[in-house]
Amino acid sequence: MYGKNIYSEVSKEKEKAITTFNEGYKDFISYAKTERLATEKAVELARAKGFKDFSEVQSLQAGDRVYFVNRNKNVALYVIGKKPLVEGLRVLGAHIDSPRLDIKQNPFYEKNEFALMDTHYYGGIKKYQWVTIPLALHGVIIKKDGTTVNVNIGESDKDPVVGISDLLIHLSADQMSKTAAKVIEGENLDITVGSIPLKKEENEAVKANVLKLLKKKYDIEEEDFLSAEIEVVPAGKARDYGLDRSMVAGYGHDDRVCAYTSLEAILDTNDPEYTSCCILVDKEEIGSVGATGAQSLFFENTIYELLEKTGDTNYLNLRKAMTNSKMLSSDVSAGFDPLFPEVNEPKNSAYLNHGIVFNKFTGSRGKGGSNDANPEYIAWVRKTMDEAGVYFQTAELGKVDQGGGGTIAYILGNYNMDVLDAGVAVLNMHAPMEIVAKADVYEAYLAYKAFLLG
Ligand code: MN
Numbered sequence: 001m002y003g004k005n006i007y008s009e010v011s012k013e014k015e016k017a018i019t020t021f022n023e024g025y026k027d028f029i030s031y032a033k034t035e036r037l038a039t040e041k042a043v044e045l046a047r048a049k050g051f052k053d054f055s056e057v058q059s060l061q062a063g064d065r066v067y068f069v070n071r072n073k074n075v076a077l078y079v080i081g082k083k084p085l086v087e088g089l090r091v092l093g094a095h096i097d098s099p100r101l102d103i104k105q106n107p108f109y110e111k112n113e114f115a116l117m118d119t120h121y122y123g124g125i126k127k128y129q130w131v132t133i134p135l136a137l138h139g140v141i142i143k144k145d146g147t148t149v150n151v152n153i154g155e156s157d158k159d160p161v162v163g164i165s166d167l168l169i170h171l172s173a174d175q176m177s178k179t180a181a182k183v184i185e186g187e188n189l190d191i192t193v194g195s196i197p198l199k200k201e202e203n204e205a206v207k208a209n210v211l212k213l214l215k216k217k218y219d220i221e222e223e224d225f226l227s228a229e230i231e232v233v234p235a236g237k238a239r240d241y242g243l244d245r246s247m248v249a250g251y252g253h254d255d256r257v258c259a260y261t262s263l264e265a266i267l268d269t270n271d272p273e274y275t276s277c278c279i280l281v282d283k284e285e286i287g288s289v290g291a292t293g294a295q296s297l298f299f300e301n302t303i304y305e306l307l308e309k310t311g312d313t314n315y316l317n318l319r320k321a322m323t324n325s326k327m328l329s330s331d332v333s334a335g336f337d338p339l340f341p342e343v344n345e346p347k348n349s350a351y352l353n354h355g356i357v358f359n360k361f362t363g364s365r366g367k368g369g370s371n372d373a374n375p376e377y378i379a380w381v382r383k384t385m386d387e388a389g390v391y392f393q394t395a396e397l398g399k400v401d402q403g404g405g406g407t408i409a410y411i412l413g414n415y416n417m418d419v420l421d422a423g424v425a426v427l428n429m430h431a432p433m434e435i436v437a438k439a440d441v442y443e444a445y446l447a448y449k450a451f452l453l454g
């Protein structure tokens with residue numbers, strides 16, 4: 001159903017289903033604040049629904065459910081279809097990395113009797129949005145002996161939080177005349193971690209005290225941060241938003257809202273005609289690069305492994321399987337914001353509560369860098385959605401030449417498969433607190449499920 005508000009004719013049962021589904025979603029994003037945690041949670045949910053690690057299976061038949069984990073930050077899940085793999089797959093692809101601040105390799109310093117840690121931001125952020133809010137630390141420190149120390153500070157009510165200071169308004173005469181891009185400098189996104197000096201220590205005593213606490217809690221030295229990956233993210237749980245509780249406020253909807261709905265869709269898919277795939281990738285916010293990003297060979301390697309275990313070792317069939325596949329690039333869209341209508345062209349904008357958003361193209365400056373889906377494929381998607389009674393809308397990312405952005409769509413398109421961008425409309429994208437509508441979250445799940453079975 002195209003272009004309608006989901007609540008215009010919603011049943012009591014559906015309203016209930018929307019609420020229940022979003023409770024699960026809130027739990028997921030409240031926990032899965034990094035790509036590692038999202039991968040861990042995806043595996044846990046998949047195992048509960050009968051998925052096995054690929055290494056646990058000897059051969060594959062229709063109906064089998066397997067997953068592959070790549071370096072703890074990237075996961076691919078499959079439900080084997082009745083048709084042979086060479087006839088193509090139905091692929092849902094979402095990213096599980098979100099904009100944040102990463103702790104530098106040599107992070108600690110002391111200044112004016114405060115201990116601080118240096119960060120380098122990851123992805124596109126408005127830097128001024130990340131100061132004076134409670135922040136949590138998540139990640140791993142890998143010691144030289146290979147031991148992994150898991151770090152999780154700032155989520156429990158009993159935990160401390162950290163944060164970045166900003167200047168008091170009373171002394172901001174100079175600062176307030178700067179542009180928004182300069183009002184907080186990237187190099188100044190440093191978190192405060194302590195103010196008590198270590199007794200009898202004369203040199204950087206506050207920093208020494210913090211390091212002593214870390215040594216006691218984790219048995220780590222300052223040098224161990226050389227091989228650490230610690231992400232600074234907004235602290236606290238996702239919450240209902242709006243007096244009518246119609247929305248969810250949380251960190252990392254982009255793109256864990258599409259990751260969760262795609263994941264739930266494949267977990268609830270049984271005996272599909274075509275093999276179902278859900279791939280959750282890392283590094284989208286910095287260009288989909290590297291071993292765990294969408295450009296990695298990991299994805300096609302997993303499909304070749306599947307072919308082999310279904311008894312098909314013809315390499316050409318890997319290429320044919322790719323060409324015959326259909327994909328939804330599950331990524332968020334910019335929701336129309338009533339406070340900033342001027343950046344949108346209203347007929348081609350995404351509205352909250354209007355269902356899953358299909359973007360024929362993304363990109364910037366004349367669609368640059370976008371996938372631009374084929375109308376033949378879009379027609380098939382429309383038909384599939386209408387047959388399943390799914391609410392959908394179509395949109396572009398803002399007015400022509402207003403800005404732009406990209407997704408992983410073109411990367412999968414390079415395999416010569418049909419790809420269309422499809423996701424949930426978000427307000428405040430890339431801010432520490434993003435907003436989605438609960439009805440859209442549920443509708444995305446329905447859309448992805450219909451796609452896998454289409
Ligand atoms: Mn995204």
Ligand code: MN
Nearest residue numbers: 254255285430
């Ligand atoms: Mn993004």
